[in-house]
Amino acid sequence: MTMDYLLWVCSLVVPVVLAVEETLMDSRWATTELAWTTFPESGWEEVSGYDDSMSPIRTYQVCNVRQPNQNNWLRTDFIPRRGVLRVYVELKFSVRDCASIPNIPGSCKETFNLFYYESEGDTATDTSPLWRENPYVKVDTIAPDESFSLLEAGRINTKVRSFGPLSKAGFYLAFQDLGACMSLISVRVFFKKCSTTIANFAVFPETATGAEATSLVIAPGACVTNAMEVSVPLKLYCNGDGEWMVPVGSCTCVAGFEPSADSTQCQACIPGTFKSKFGEGSCAPCPSNSRTSARGASICPCQNGFYRADSDPPDSTCTTIPSAPRNVISSVNETSLSLEWDEPEDTGGRSDLVYNVVCKKCLRDRSPCTRCDDNVDIAPRRLGLRQRKVVVRNLQAHTRYSFEVQAVNGVSGKIPTSPSYSTVNITTNQAAPSAVPTVHLMRSTSDTLSLSWLPPEKPNGVILDYEIKYHERGQAMSHTVTAQHSSAKVEGLRAATPYVVQVRARTVAGYGRYSNPMDFSTSLHSDPQKSVQDQLPLIIGSASAGLVVIVALVVIAVVCLKKQRSGSELEYTEKLQQYISPGVKVYIDPFTYEDPNDAIHEFAKEIDISCVKIEEVIGAGEFGEVCRGRLKQAGRREMVVAIKTLKAGYTERQRRDFLAEASIMGQFDHPNVIRLEGVLTRSCPVLIITEFMENGxxxxxxxxxxxxxxxxxxxxxxxxxxxxxxxxxxxxxxxxxxxxxxxxxxxxxxxxxxxxxxxxxxxxxxxxxxxxxxxxxxxxxxxxxxxxxxxxxxxxxxxxxxxxxxxxxxxxxxxxxxxxxxxxxxxxxxxxxxxxxxxxxxxxxxxxxxxxxxxxxxxxxxxxxxxxxxxxxxxxxxxxxxxxxxxxxxxxxxxxxxxxxxxxxxxxxxxxxxxxxxxxxxxxxx
Structure with missing residues (x-):
């Protein structure tokens, strides 16, 4: 921010406080002769006189107008600077009009000159400093607004001049007369300052003006007691006229305190009132069901039996827990239950009322009821219900249950006791099991079907057994068998015949529904297991002979290929694949290579180290760290890659096993198999580069x-x-x-x-x-x-x-x-x-x-x-x-x-x- 801009801003802002002046020297205070130094002795003369209010004062006069070439000097005593940079001089004087003096030469003057001389101490003498403009510093030539003649009373002129910047311990004032007839009635030396003030609840100390009339001196501020900063820095500008300008930053009263009537202090809230936030707001009476007897309260504590939730603002009303839900109605349907209830009579003064339903299973003895297990389904949910109705399913048959319907609001957790609730006790009926989901064929022979199925989704009790019903497709007559478990073998069937099969479960309540009909067929041939047993010797002999032939062919093929392996490894691989299955790409185990490096060079691309940039470690593998990085190859767009590193100090076997994975990956090219980008085997560390999978x-x-x-x-x-x-x-x-x-x-x-x-x-x-x-x-x-x-x-x-x-x-x-x-x-x-x-x-x-x-x-x-x-x-x-x-x-x-x-x-x-x-x-x- 430039000084010109600040001055422009100051010109737009009304000063906060008027300037204060402090006097350094005033000749009117003298009770004895001033005894200032004069040169020459025939020049200035000290005389007694009276000021405007006719009070006696000491003045200096000079009137040698009839003598030419006048150069009369008058110098004050040493005036201490007291650290100020710029001082002001107020002169009261009277000058005689030259035209009213008869017979005078043309050297008569009606002005005089004001000088000052800085010094580190009171060292001036009658001859030092020399009586001339240098080393004195001229402030101004002083001219009267009005002069007087002999026929008129003396007219007093008042002039104020300032000078600076001052840098030494003090200074002298000097007055030069060049031929005037005048009287120096009084001399007052003072400086201007900005006095201590309070603005925006911040205190700014007394500050002297700057060295120049246009200077702005920054005064730092501090918040008044019980106030806090809301914007910083806190400062005011003191201008050259001793006026405060442009306040910056502000403070505000803290919680529990409000601005005073004159907005200069922060005063405590009286008992029974509070202020929960900082700011300029006023204290307010305590909300309902709360009170405070202390001064400066930021919150009113709740009365006994009333509470605020953790999410409630401190100025909210204190509330209480709700009463129990009313008119709980239950309706039992076998192993299901419907519960409905009415809203509590008293909601506690809150709008966040919800309900919980607690299920308890009660045994026939006198032991206490226990919580139901997770198999019991309460829909739409157990806790935090807004609606006043639930359906309970998967209860056990012929079992007594107790249900608590709790009313809960935002302050229920503030009370260590249980929430308000209503209880309803019911006893379930018995229901038959639900249908078996589906039936699966595990194995079939010419006369048997081996079946398996899942238990019913809702057994509604202990499954006693299962009934399997089957019949030939297209026939009306059906047969049934019973199984104790969820699988069975149906025997005595016709070969190569389709059968329709259904299964149902039975409990003490009776049979459930059949499963959907499923079509299964018996096989054409007899039991393969028995056939195998009969023909086992022949099979073993044939298999042995065939195995010898196959081994011989493989050995011959491998020997032939090894002889031809003088060419490239790719040629060897292609020939081996021709022996196995022409036209089909087959995986080659890298460990079959005599030199594993040959497999690496055949199946993996070598990448230059300058193309790889490792950015961060994302995990650890068996052989070293796994990193995320970038791969930039010539002619290809930069891509994010995963980088596997081989840790330092590896053995040759670890290096071989590490690179074997790259030899394997390099053979694959499928969108659902991780893609190998290449390897770095000629650098340290050894790296495997793959595509990067963002979700891990x-x-x-x-x-x-x-x-x-x-x-x-x-x-x-x-x-x-x-x-x-x-x-x-x-x-x-x-x-x-x-x-x-x-x-x-x-x-x-x-x-x-x-x-x-x-x-x-x-x-x-x-x-x-x-x-x-x-x-x-x-x-x-x-x-x-x-x-x-x-x-x-x-x-x-x-x-x-x-x-x-x-x-x-x-x-x-x-x-x-x-x-x-x-x-x-x-x-x-x-x-x-x-x-x-x-x-x-x-x-x-x-x-x-x-x-x-x-x-x-x-x-x-x-x-x-x-x-x-x-x-x-x-x-x-x-x-x-x-x-x-x-x-x-x-x-x-x-x-x-x-x-x-x-x-x-x-x-x-x-x-x-x-x-x-x-x-x-x-x-x-x-």
Whole structure:
């Protein structure tokens, strides 16, 4: 801000306070002779006189007008500066009119000169400083407004002059007469200042003016007591006339204090009043149901029995809790209940009234009622109800319940006791079970059908048994058999004949509804198992002979190819593929190369280090850090990439294993398989560059976005994973570690298979070869097929089993498979035909596909091509995704029955139930 601008602003603003003058010297104060220094002695003469009010004063006169070349000097005593930069001189004098003096030469004057001389002390003498304009500094030539003649009374003139800036300890004033007839009546030396003032509730100290008449001196301010700054800095400008100008910044009274009548102070609120916020507002009376007896109150505490909610402003009225809801009406319909009630008589003075419904189950003995478990469904919800009606479902039959309908508002939590509530007690009736959802064919022979089904969504009691009704298609006569569990084998059927099958459940209340009719056919041939037993010796002999021939052909092919391997590795690979399947691209294991570097150079592109820029570390891998960075190659647009680094101090084997993953990825090119951009093997550190997936691993991404996607979106993710696995399977590649943690998600929710680093060979020399890989890592038991765990038979079918677990992870939004069960318990449960239940809101068709992926016989599991086709049909027919299974309770599903009593929130007890069930019941194999 320029000085000219400030001056312009000052000219527009009315001064806040008038100027104050402080005198440094006044000749009228003298009670004795002034005895100022004169030169020459015949010049100025000190005489006694009277001022305007006829008070005696000491004056100096000179009137040597008849003598030419007058140069008479008069100098005051030393005047201390007292730190001011600019001083003012007020002169009172009278001058005789030269025309009234007869017979005088032309040297008569009617003016005189004013000088000053700065000094660090009172050092002036009669001869020093010299009596001339230099070293004295001239202030001005003083001329009277009016002069007088002998016929008129003496007329007194008053003139004020200022000078500065001053820099030394003090100064002298000097008066030069060049031939006037005059009288110096009085001399007053003073300076101007801006006095202490209060503006905008801020105090500004006394401030002297600046060195120049146009100077603006900044004075910092401080808030008055009980005030706070609302804008800074606090300052006023003191101008050259000693006037305050342009206030900047302001203060305001704090809470509990209001402005005084003159708006210069902040005074406390009187008892019974308060002010909750800072500002210029006034104190107000306490709101209803509150009071204060203190001065300066910023809030009025609530009276006993009244409260403010945490979200209520401090100036709000104090309120209380509501009374209990009125006229609670219940209506029982078998195992369902309808509750309605009226608004409380007293809402507590608030508008945020809501209701809670608490369900308690009461046993027949006299023990207290306990909270209902999560299986009881209260719609629309249990807590925070605005409407006054709920429907309760999934109650147990012939059971006594107690329901509390609570009225709650914003201050109910302020009281340690329970909310106000009304109670209603009911006893449920018995209802038959609901229909069995669907029936699945697990296996068929020429005379049997092996069937499996899910229990009813609403059993409404303990399932006693199941009735299976079947008949030949087109025939009216039907037959029934009974099963104790949710699977059965129907025998004595005709070969190659279609049958219509339905299943229903029975409780003490009777049979439920049949399932929808399903068509299944028996096979044409007899039991293949018996046929195999009869022909086993012939099969073994034929297989042995065939195996010898195949081994011989493979050995011959490999020997021939190795002889021709003098050419490029690409030529070798193409020839090997011709031996296997002409026209089909086949995965080549990089560990079959004598020199692993050859595989790297064949399948991965070497990138120059200057093209890569690492920006930040985003994670850690088995071999080093994982970073986000940028890749800029000539002729290509810059792209964001993921960078895997090999940590320093690596061994040659670690380098080989690290780059092996790049050799694997480099062979793949599919939109649902992570894409390799290249490697850096000639620099340090060694780097693998892949495309960057913004949303990271699928499992953590789902947990972070729990419940945010539609089922169609989830199925779309599963379809992408299946498509990627179909591509890998078609290349004869077995992943062995398919899990949601190894699926990456980009910003468009496209899922891509990644993490190809799991060793493809198990180490038989390890302490536990069944579970430990050659890299020292554990086999992922929860995701691995049983034959892969037991016999290390990793195939595309074992990847299908893992894909079924991935489906379960996706639909459950990243929940841990088998919860907190130990690996040993998981293996035992799977071996005895226990499977994961459908996740919450899981479509029935998806869980059925999971169960097919978990078939014990690997040859019965679907291929990835069929999985992709099935998911495509589901996406085209979204209505099929709306038929969901029963609410997920966290129970393992046994293909021969369901485990009772397993609560999702108590995994330890659920594992014990699993172990007890497995020790008591022989599983029904599928």
């Amino acid at each position: 691993a699928l499992d953590s991404f789902l947990r972070l976005n729990d419940g945010r996607f539609t089922m169609t979106q989830l199925v779309g993710m599963l379809r992408g994973i299946a498509a990627g696995m179909k591509y890998l399977s078609d290349m004869n590649y077995v992943h062995r570690d398919l899990a949601a943690r190894n699926i990456l998600v980009n910003s468009n929710l496209v899922c891509k298979v990644s993490d190809f680093g799991l060793s493809r060979f198990l180490d038989d020399t390890s302490a536990d070869p069944t579970y430990t890989s050659s890299l020292g890592g554990k086999i992922p038991i929860r995701w691995t097929a049983p034959e892969a765990i037991a016999f290390r038979k990793f195939t595309s079918a074992s990847d299908v089993w893992s894909y079924g677990i991935v489906m379960w992870e996706v639909v459950s939004y990243g929940e841990r498979p088998y919860w907190d069960m130990s690996n040993q318990d998981v293996m035992t449960a799977v071996e005895q035909d226990y499977r994961l239940p459908p996740p919450m809101d899981c479509p029935m068709v998806l869980h059925q596909l999971m169960l097919e992926c978990w078939m014990k016989e690997r040859n019965l599991r679907p291929k990835f091509s069929r999985i992709v086709s099935t998911l495509d049909k589901l996406l085209r027919n979204a209505a099929s995704l709306k038929v969901v299974t029963s609410t997920y309770s966290g129970d393992l599903l046994r293909l021969g029955g369901t485990l009772p009593g397993h609560n999702r929130k108590s995994p330890d007890s659920s594992q014990e139930i699993v172990r007890q069930q497995m020790s008591q019941t022989l599983p029904i194999r599928v």
